[in-house]
Amino acid sequence: MVTLNDPNAARAHARAQEGLVADAMPILPPVADDLPAGVSADDLVWEERIAGGGYASRRLARGSRTRLIDVDGDACASIQIFNAEMPTERLNVADTVKIQWNAYIGAGKLLLSDMGRVLMSIEADDAGSHDAFCGASNAAANARAYGEGGNWSAFPNARDRLLLGAAKHGLGRRDVHPCINLFKGVRIAQGGSTVLDIGPFAPGRALTLRAEMDVILVIANCPHVLDTRPWTVTPLRATAWRGPITGTDDAIRNATPEGRRAFLNVDDYYRR
Numbered sequence: 001m002v003t004l005n006d007p008n009a010a011r012a013h014a015r016a017q018e019g020l021v022a023d024a025m026p027i028l029p030p031v032a033d034d035l036p037a038g039v040s041a042d043d044l045v046w047e048e049r050i051a052g053g054g055y056a057s058r059r060l061a062r063g064s065r066t067r068l069i070d071v072d073g074d075a076c077a078s079i080q081i082f083n084a085e086m087p088t089e090r091l092n093v094a095d096t097v098k099i100q101w102n103a104y105i106g107a108g109k110l111l112l113s114d115m116g117r118v119l120m121s122i123e124a125d126d127a128g129s130h131d132a133f134c135g136a137s138n139a140a141a142n143a144r145a146y147g148e149g150g151n152w153s154a155f156p157n158a159r160d161r162l163l164l165g166a167a168k169h170g171l172g173r174r175d176v177h178p179c180i181n182l183f184k185g186v187r188i189a190q191g192g193s194t195v196l197d198i199g200p201f202a203p204g205r206a207l208t209l210r211a212e213m214d215v216i217l218v219i220a221n222c223p224h225v226l227d228t229r230p231w232t233v234t235p236l237r238a239t240a241w242r243g244p245i246t247g248t249d250d251a252i253r254n255a256t257p258e259g260r261r262a263f264l265n266v267d268d269y270y271r272r
Contacts, residue, residue: 023049024049024050024051024235025048025049026047026048026056027047027048030045030047030239031047032047032239035239035241039241039243045064045241046058046060046238047238048237048238049071049235049236049237050077050219050221050235050238051221051235052075052222052235053155053161053221054220054221055161055164055165055219055220056165056218056219057165057216057217057218058217058240059084059169059214059215060211060216060217060240061211061214062211062212062213062214063210063242063243063245063246064240064241064242064243065123065240065241065243066120066209066217066238066239066240067206067207067208067209068182068206068208068219068237069205069206069238070127070204070205071204071236072200072203072234073199073204073205073234074199074200074201074232075183075221075234075235076181076183076184076221076222076223076224077181077182077220078158078161078179078180078181078182078219078220078222079179079180079219080162080165080166080176080218081111081119081216081217082119082166082175082215082216082218083113083119083213083214083215084213084215087170089114089115089117090114090119090175090177091113091119091177091180092112092113092114093132093178093179093180095112095113095116096111096112096132096180097132099112099116099262100112100256100258101258103132103188104130105122105130105131105132105182106125106128106130107122107123107124108121108122108251108252110122112262115265116261116262116265117212117262117265118212118262118263119212119215120209120210121210121212121246122209122210123208123210124206124208126205126206127182127183127205127206127207128185129183129185129197129205130180130184130207131180131181131182131184131186131224132180132186133194134194134224134226135179135181135225136158136162136179136181136222136225137149137157137159137222138157138159138160138225139157139159142156145228154231158220159220161220162176162179162218162220165219165220166218169216179220183207183236184196184199184224186226196224196226198224198229200234210243210246213270221233
């Protein structure tokens, strides 16, 4: 029993926790036993399990790959992306949709900035169920759905969790912009309504993002704003490793004229 008036006992108790692994935490140094073939353990830079209602953020070098795994089949990863060197450049969901003539995000698609450059591309995706329409939940929406929705309540909202992740990199509320939601698909019905593919899905669905620039990736794992169930969200796993910069003969780069132009804009940025 640790008492408030015994700092030595409190210190001993705290130090006794060294080496314990919680259900959701960064693993330091990062360790993973399921890296893709050809990826060295020495190239691993990030391993973290993000709890339901949790968040994470990471600065990633150009060429890095980030694999997100929907561990139990009911995660919802709201993501925002910033140019790490100049965070005023960030993911633009509207341009991502209209420039690629497709609102349904999946393998081979590009995540474009408001400067016409590719921040990240989707190198692999076996989930096939994502959302570029609805954005993040917020405190008011969560209060209506669950009775409360503040950052420190039992039902935190994705927007405020994204704010916490962005703040780790010196960014503020004005920097929190529209997001893309991964692992929860929304489609537009014939009459124009938004329809959520709610799941739950098979455990272990995965998606791999390739960083085409030095980026800051921010993730919030909170229920989708259209989810009408009682609070339901399961853990998300993030693993990242160093990789080669995309070559000029890359299939994703050359899939469309619009994509080639966006990659040329990246080349021009790094030619300075």
